[in-house]
Amino acid sequence: MSHAPEPTVPRLAARLTAYAVLAHDPAVPGIAADYWAKSEEHYRTVDAALAALVAASPASERAYRDVVTDPTHTAPQHALRESLAGLLEEHPVQRNELADAVTEADRHIWIDYHLGAEYTSQEPPAAPEPPEPRPRSEPATVHVVIPFRDRSGGLRTRNLLACLKALADQEGGPGHRVTVVETDSEPRSREVLEGVVDRYVFARKDGLFNKAWAVNVGVVEATGDASYVCVLDADILVDRHFVARNTARLREGGHGTHLPFRWSLSLDGPSTLHAIGLRNGRGAADVPDAVLRGLLLREPPGGCVWLRADVFHAVGGFDERFEGWGGEDDDVVARLAAAAPLTRYDDPLLHLDHPRPAMTRDDGLPFNAHIEPVSWTRERGYGDREKFTAATA
Incomplete structure (x- = not known):
């Protein structure tokens, strides 16, 4: 009678397979260049040890090579997991060494891999209907601000x-208002968005996208006296109790700012369609992670930030000198944390798939390396919608 693998063996096989994907999938360095730089050495170390292990088994080596050749194809990953479970049982010394290597690497990596047990790349659920008209009359406790630009009318608009x-499908929470701020040389998305948000703001600016300024414009131009602000990226899919849960945290927690997640799951294309279809097409309250595949980013500073409105204004909002990819979220979170207590929660955060922006300048340097961190203050002025008008007129 064969001996069943210990519970740790299947998990170790799964983690080793994940490291093979992380070391060889080109999407990993493309998702966050700074996180890749922190993590690459650890991926390579575990992957090299895995390659040495599978060299002793033709079946395992074939499965491993299939994963390396096409890290996006999930069938070889399942085959490698299954093969590794038996191989690890046969080689206890290497198993223990690999377990130690994975434990050590897990402490240091900033991008991880998720493959749900029920994930499929087949036809997704039915597409959702367009959002219903949004404006409402009840008082708003929460103001959700979404900065946006899509010059092709493509996946970012979707x-x-x-x-x-x-956001329109929320339950049990207070009244909330949604403002989308489009920054571009022309209001490309006005017809699509007006009527399905409480407020559409066009802020004229050509050149690099300036998320920081767009957020400030949205908060400054908000009507009413909402006590709380949620800065939300346009590619985040929230669950039905998102507003209620996070508002209660701010009311009861005694802090000024929170990020409701520790890991952000950046979904692949099929998972994105499944998530949208389930949440919006079928009306599910949330999306189970078992049906999803993607890359997990450890404690990113942005994507979704909740805070008291008074704290936002006390620090002068985001630093409007940041343009292009990277830096503005780290900077504002540091300044918010200095102004009032900041905390994190462990909710899932689903990031929908879209083309990745350039992460460095043409010379390879970061876009905003010249800016002194946490040097922005409210005295500089913030949220002026006309700030870039003369330059782009």
Whole structure:
């Protein structure tokens, strides 16, 4: 009678397979260049040890090579997991060494891999209907601000509409208002968005996208006296109790700012369609992670930030000198944490798939390396919608 693998063996096989994907999938360095730089050495170390292990088994080596050749194809990953479970049982010394290597690497990596047990790349659920008209008359406790630009009318617009539909499907929470701020040389998305958000703001600016300024414009131009602000990226799909849960945290927690997640799951293309179809097409309250595949980013500073409105204004909002990819979220979170207590929660955060922006300048340097961190203050002024008008007129 064969001996069943210990519970740790299947998990170790799964983690080793994940490291093979992380070391060889080109999407990993493409998702966050700074996180890749922190993590690459650890991926390579575990992957090299895995390659040495599978060299002793032709079946395992074939499965491993299939994963390396096409890290996005999940069938070889399942085959490698299954093969490794038996191989690890046969080689206890190497098993213990690999377990130690994985434990050590897990402490240091900033991008991880998730493959749900029920994930499929087959036809997703039915597409959702467009968002219903949004404006409402009840008082708003929460103001959700979404910065946006999509010059092709493509996946970013699809993601924003999915985000808006999920925000319209909220239960048990206080009144909330949604403002989308489009920054571009022309209001490309006005016709799509007006009527399905409480407020559409066009802030004229050509050149690099300036998320920081767009957020400030949205908060400054908000009508009413909402006590809380949620800065939400246009590619985040929220669950039905998102507003209620996070508002209660701010009311009861005694802190000024929170990020409701520790890991952000950046979904692949099929998972994105499944998530949108389930949440918005079928009206599910949330999306189970068992049906999803993607890359997990450890404690990213942005994507979704909740805070008291007074704290936002006390620090002068985001630093409007940041343009292009990277830096503005780290900077504002540091300044918010200095102004009032900041905390994190462990909710899932689903990031919808879209083309990745350039993460460095043409010379390879970060876009905003010249900016002194946490040097922005409210005295500089913030949220002026006309700030870039003369330059782009």
